[in-house]
Amino acid sequence: MKSEARLDTVRLQGLARAFIGSASLFAAIDLKLFTAVAAGHDTVEGFAGYAGIQPIHAQRLMTMCAALGLLRHDNGRYANAPDVGRFLVEGEGSYAGDWLLFNRPDWADWGRLTGLMRSEESPRLLSPMYESMTVERARDYHRATSSIGFGAARRFVRSVDLSARRRLMDIGGGSGAYSIVSAQTWPGLEAVVCDLPPVVVVTREFIEQHGVGDRVRAQACDFTRDPFPEGCDAAVMASNLPQYGPDVIQAVIGKAHAALLPGGEMHLVGEMLDDDGNGPVDAALWGLNEVLLGSTGVAHTRAECIGYFEAAGFREVRVDEFIPGILARVSGRK
Numbered sequence: 383m384k385s386e387a388r389l390d391t392v393r394l395q396g397l398a399r400a401f402i403g404s405a406s407l408f409a410a411i412d413l414k415l416f417t418a419v420a421a422g423h424d425t426v427e428g429f430a431g432y433a434g435i436q437p438i439h440a441q442r443l444m445t446m447c448a449a450l451g452l453l454r455h456d457n458g459r460y461a462n463a464p465d466v467g468r469f470l471v472e473g474e475g476s477y478a479g480d481w482l483l484f485n486r487p488d489w490a491d492w493g494r495l496t497g498l499m500r501s502e503e504s505p506r507l508l509s510p511m512y513e514s515m516t517v518e519r520a521r522d523y524h525r526a527t528s529s530i531g532f533g534a535a536r537r538f539v540r541s542v543d544l545s546a547r548r549r550l551m552d553i554g555g556g557s558g559a560y561s562i563v564s565a566q567t568w569p570g571l572e573a574v575v576c577d578l579p580p581v582v583v584v585t586r587e588f589i590e591q592h593g594v595g596d597r598v599r600a601q602a603c604d605f606t607r608d609p610f611p612e613g614c615d616a617a618v619m620a621s622n623l624p625q626y627g628p629d630v631i632q633a634v635i636g637k638a639h640a641a642l643l644p645g646g647e648m649h650l651v652g653e654m655l656d657d658d659g660n661g662p663v664d665a666a667l668w669g670l671n672e673v674l675l676g677s678t679g680v681a682h683t684r685a686e687c688i689g690y691f692e693a694a695g696f697r698e699v700r701v702d703e704f705i706p707g708i709l710a711r712v713s714g715r716k
Contacts, residue, residue, distance in 0.1 A: 406446045408486055411479045415443065416452070416462050416470040424459045476533075480526040491674045498673050507630065508606065509675035512578060520581045527621075528557040528588065534620065534651070535563035537704065541711065542649060544568055544616055551614040552576065553605050553638065554622045558585045558598060565594045574611045576603035606630055610641035616649075617642060621709075623652025623687075624668035627678040632690045639694040639716055646716045648696065654710040655683040662707045687712045 410416060413433040418424075423432040430440035444460055447453040453460045462471065469478040491498070506513075524531075538560055544550065550573040552561040561573035575585050575598065582600035589598050601611060606626070617638045623631065638648050653665040669681030684701045687710075691699040696714025704711040 403450055406443065406450065407452065408483060409443060410447055410452065411470065411483060413443070414472060415447065416466050417472045419453065419460050419462050420467060420471045424461065426458075429460075476529075478529045481530045484526045485671075488671075488674055495670075495673060503676070505672070505676055505678045507627075507678055509625065509672070509677040509679070511675055515578055515580045517580045517583045520578075520584045521587075524557040524581070524584050524588070528559060531557050531559035531621065532563065534705070534709070535559040538618070538620070538649075538651065538711075539563055539567040541702070541704065542713075544571055547571055547616040547647075549573070549611075549614045549616070551611055551617040551638065551641065553610070553617060553619040553634065555585065555600075555618075555620070556581060557588045558600065559588070560618050560620055561598045562589060562592045562594055565597045566592070571597070573598045574614070575600045576605050576608075576610065578602070578604060605634055605637075610637055612641065613643065614641060615643045615646040617646070618649045618651065620649075620651040621653075623650065623654070624665065624672065624681050625675075625677060625679040627680055628682065628686065628690075630678075631682065631687075632693060635690045635696075636694040639696055642716045644716055648691070648714055648716075650687060650691070650712045651704055651709055652687075653681070653708065654687055654701075654712075655681050657683050657685045659683065664708050684710055684712070 413435065415429060415433070418429050418432040421432075423429050426437055426441045426444060429444060430437040433440065444453060444455075448455045448460065452463055452466050454463060468474065468476050470482070471477065472479065544564055545568050547568070548571065550561060550564055550571060552558065552573055552575040554577055555561055555575035556577060558575040561575050565571055565573055575582065577585060577600070579602040582602050585600035589595050589600065603610070619634065619638070626634075635648070635650070642648065653662075653668050655665045656662065665681045669679065672679035688699050688701060691712060691714040696716060699712065699714040701710055701712045
């Protein structure tokens, strides 16, 4: 008779100390470690001189980054891991350091998660962060998120064929990445990005920067309350799913269905739980993040998202992998 595997605390210790790995990554980005290594400052002494820190600290950080798999060490020299070389070397078009630092301002709030959950204050329909959004805050927010947003938009146009569509409604589109890349991909497509008034100021800056102002425009709109644009035969809502509870998501999808032309299509791209509720972590994480923001947002399962579409009247509803383990895409036709 086989004995059961002996349990230990290794996995639990890893979770308890996970914040140290985050802190190490943040420090490496701040000190431009990966940029330094790519530029040939790939020894402890070389990086210390580049960053202006003591060699002992450089050695400690580089050792930790090697242990985390961010660097590879060989005979006194370091090299960036492939994903680090692509996304964390400044000056590269794919640089995503701002996105990886996006949640660092929440560091202290995560440390007081228990107290926030014990608060007797009722969550709000929309996070106070969005209610008090300023243009400058929107600019900082979308400067950080746009790198990953445009990457997702490029994946979207490889996954979805909108070549026969004439007008795209981009619900909560932020930087306008999906609309901009779609317009660049399909010359016959126009798009309108719907977002809060301070955000569309920034959206217009991105539209101008990418030279698609003749076919993409931004419209101030609180999509939880305001009417949607008319004359659209396609709609996309991307990367804001966990920010809202089921009632809001159902209402927004219902409004989109009503606004779309007959035969139109909608795509919901977001972090979705598997139907058994056991992950993935990203969907659960963003749902829990709404505790910090004080909203009614939660993580939604794929089956729930399909249900929102079907209840709104969409047909041919299906769910597809978008970024495995991160994002899924639910689509339907009117």
